[in-house]
Amino acid sequence: MPTTTDGLEDIVATRSRICDLDGKLGKLTYYGVDIHDLAQSSSFEETAYLLWHGVLPTRAQLDDLRLRLHAHRALPGQIIELMHLLPKTTTPMDVLRTSVSALSAFDKDLTDTSPQANHVRAERLTAVMPTIVTSWEHIRHGREPIMPLTDHDHATNFLYMLTGKLPDSYTAHVLDVALILHADHELNASTFAARVTAATLADMYAAIASAVGTLSGPLHGGANEQVIRMLLRIGEVSKAESYIKGALDRKDRIMGFGHRVYRTEDPRASHLREISQELGQRTGDSTWFEISQVVERIVKEQKGLYANVDFYSASVYYMLGIPVDLDTPIFACSRVAGWTAHVLEQYAHNRLIRPRADYKGPKNTSYVCLDQRA
Ligand SMILES: CC(=O)SCCNC(=O)CCNC(=O)[C@H](O)C(C)(C)COP(=O)(O)OP(=O)(O)OC[C@H]1O[C@@H](n2cnc3c(N)ncnc32)[C@H](O)[C@@H]1OP(=O)(O)O
Ligand SMILES: O=C([O-])CC(=O)C(=O)O
DSSP, rough: OOOOOOOOOOOOOOOOOOEETTTTTTTTTTTEEEHHHHHOOHHHHHHHHHHHSSSOOOHHHHHHHHHHHHHHHOOOHHHHHHHHHHHHHOHHHHHHHHHHHHHHGGTTTOOOOSHHHHHHHHHHHHHHHHHHHHHHHHHHTTOOOOOOOSSSOHHHHHHHHHSSSSHHHHHHHHHHHHHHHHHTTOOHHHHHHHHHHHHHOOHHHHHHHHHHHHTTSSTTTTTHHHHHHHHHHHHHHHHHHHHHHHHTTTTTTTTTTTTTHHHOOOOOHHHHHHHHHHHHHHOOOOOOHHHHHHHHHHHHHOOOBOOHHHHHHHHOOOOOOOOOGHHHHHHHHHHHHHHHHHHHHHHHHHHHHHOOOOOOSSSSSHHHHHHHGO
C-alpha cells in the first residue's frame, strides 16, 4: 500500500482547467484570469459565466445570462411550505442543504443528464440559492419571504430580498466583490465533496447538497461565522490583544487563520481587508476592522499564520448589516458557481472517485456469539 497522507495534503486528486492556485506566490486565477482583475473589474455574473464556460462572455452573452438568472430566482411554493415545517431554530446552512436537496423533486427534466440540461441546473441553483437563504431569514422570524426582483444584479437582489429595500450602490458593489472572491477555489473540501458525489453519476442537486453540508463546518466555510462571533466576544479594541494571547496560550484555533495551501497572504484576504477598512470609515465605526487588525498582528507574530478569506469577510458582512449566521450561506451562494462548474467538468471526464484506506484495525478477530459475550 503506498504511503498515506492525513487529510490528503498535497495529493493531486484530479485534473482541472478551472482554477489555478499557487500557494507559495499567493496567486489565484479562474481559467487564467487573475482574481485581482476579477475583483477590480468583473461582476459575480460575469465570473460565474467564466467558470461555467471557460471564457469571458461577450456583452450579449452576459446580458442573456443575467436574464436567465433573473427568470430562475423564484422558488417553488412547496419549498417555502417545506421551510415552514422546519423548527425556527434550524441553522440557515441546514435549511439551505435541505432545500437544495428538495429542489431535485421539482426538476421536471431530472432524467435528462445532458451537458445542456446540467448547465441549466447550474444557472438555476445559482439563481435560487439567495432566495432560499433570505426566505428562511424571514420565515424563522415569522415574516413572509420577500419575492425576488426580476431585474437587478445578484448582489442587489440578495440585499433587497434580505431587507426589503434596494441597497445603495456601494453596499451592492461590496457584496458583489465578496461574491466574486468566493466563487471558486480549486479542490477545497466542499468542491471535492461535490465532485466525489457527481463522480457516482448522482445528480447535480445531490452534489451541491453534499457541498453545502461540507462547507458548513468551522474548519471550512463555517469559519466566517465563528470569526464574527469571536470579534463580538472581544468587543473592544483594547481587549483584543489579551483575548487573543489567552486563546493562543490555551492552544485554541483562531478562526479565519491558516490555510492548507497558502503559505503567504491569501490574495482574497487583501481585498476584504481593504473593504473592511473602508466600510469602517464609511459607517463611522472602525471597531471591527481595528479589532481584526490587532488579532491579525498577534496571530502572525506568534503563530506565523496569515488571515484567510474568512477573516475579513466576517467584519465586512457584519458592517453590511448581515445577520451573523448568514455569513456561511452567503459564501455558499457564491461558491455554487464554482461547485457547479466542477460538477460539469467531472461529468464531462468522469471516473468514480474511490481511494483506499490503509487498514490499521485488528485482524483475524474471532466471531463470538451474542449470548457468549461478556
Ligand atoms: C474557506 C476556507 O475554508 S479557508 C479556512 C477556514 N478555516 C479556518 O479559518 C479555521 C482555522 N484554521 C484551521 O483550522 C487550519 O488552518 C485549516 C483547517 C484551515 C488548515 O489546516 P491544516 O492544513 O490541516 O493544518 P493543521 O490543522 O494540520 O494545523 C497545523 C498546525 O498549525 C496550527 N494551526 C493551523 N491553523 C491554526 C489556527 N487558525 N489557529 C491556531 N493554530 C492553527 C495547528 O494547531 C497545528 O499546530 P500543531 O502542529 O502544533 O498541532
Ligand atoms: O481551498 C481551501 O482549502 C479553502 C478555501 O480557501 C476555499 O474554499 O475558498
